[in-house]
Amino acid sequence: MGRLLVVDSRDLTEYAKGPSLPLLVEELCRQGHDVTLFLVENGVIAARRGAAAGIAFDALSDTGAHILADDVSCRARGIRELAPGVSPSDLDHLADKIADGFDNILWY
Amino acid sequence: MHNDDPVHKARKRVRRVAIVLSTGSYQREAPTTVLRLAEKLLERGIEVNVWAFEEAVTLTNREQIEHNEPPSLKPVLGESHAPVGRFIDQLLRAGLHGAKMDWVTCILCAQERGVEKxxxxGAIVGTLGDLWKFVGGADQVIAIPAYR
Incomplete structure (x- = not known):
């Protein structure tokens, strides 16, 4: 099974296909892949605690996905509390993970 | 500790990353994010090769001018804001003393936008051949999508 990185830089509610990204991550996890979903730029908007976007990050996390939110992007948008299942992170963390290698990187 | 786990099998540490970027100045945050990430990778001794095409060829336009902020905004934003190209210039120079970054601008895209000259x-005007080399020589490829 692979080690995969999915970076979401877009607000998942901004485009019609946005909600398909968590579904993709969920399916990849169910297939046994080790998946990291890194939220950056407008990607962190859906991770605000209490956001109406309806993205079930806690359920997604339960499937084994590592869901991380970039601190700079959060601060720029006034996000102080993250939804359950999402952990605070930063680009140092992302760079460390990339240095360890992924089988594939998808940047959305 | 993960030796028996196929997901965590021993991996060769990444030494070279290729980034493909098509977003230009003042469009979206992507260039800034790419540069923030590139800086972190360079700090880790990882070579970064960026292939800039479409609107991204404007990022390295040396004619970009730093404008002063309006007086009412200076307390918040400072005196002026630097163009993204300043950040690229700093990273190219930083590479002189550690892991290097190459920045190749697509010649066709630059000619179409009048920024080739x-x-x-430090920015290299190149071709798809450079993209081929970057991707072929990379341990990791990151393609930043265009938003339309």
Whole structure:
């Protein structure tokens, strides 16, 4: 099974296909892949605690996905509390993970 | 500790990353994010090769001018805001003392936008052949999508 990185830089509610990204991550996890979903730029908007976007990050996390939110992007948008299942992170963390290698990187 | 786990099987540490970027100045945050990430990778001794095409060829336009902020906004934003190209210039110079970054600008895209002759020092005007080499030589490829 692979080690995969999915970076979401877009607000998942901004485009019609946005909600398909968590579904993709969920399916990849169910297939046994080790998946990291890194939220950056407008990607962190859906991770605000209490956001109406309806993205079930806690359920997604339960499937084994590592869901991380970039601190700079959060601060720029006034996000102080993250939804359950999402952990605070930063680009140092992302760079460390990339240095360890992924089988594939998808940047959305 | 993960030796028996196929997901965590021993991996060769990444030494070279290729980034493909098509977003230009003042469009979205992507260039800034890419540069923030590139800086972190360079700090880790990882070589970064960026292939800039479409609107991204304007990022390295040396004619970009730093404008002063309006007086009412200076307390918040400072005196002025630097163009993204300043950040690229700093990373190219930083590479002189550690892991290097190459920045190649697509010649066709630059010619179409009239910026071929205005590229900053350090930026290389190149072709799809450079993209081929970057991707072929990379341990990791990151393609930043265009938003339309």
């Amino acid at each position: 205005h590229q900053m020092g």
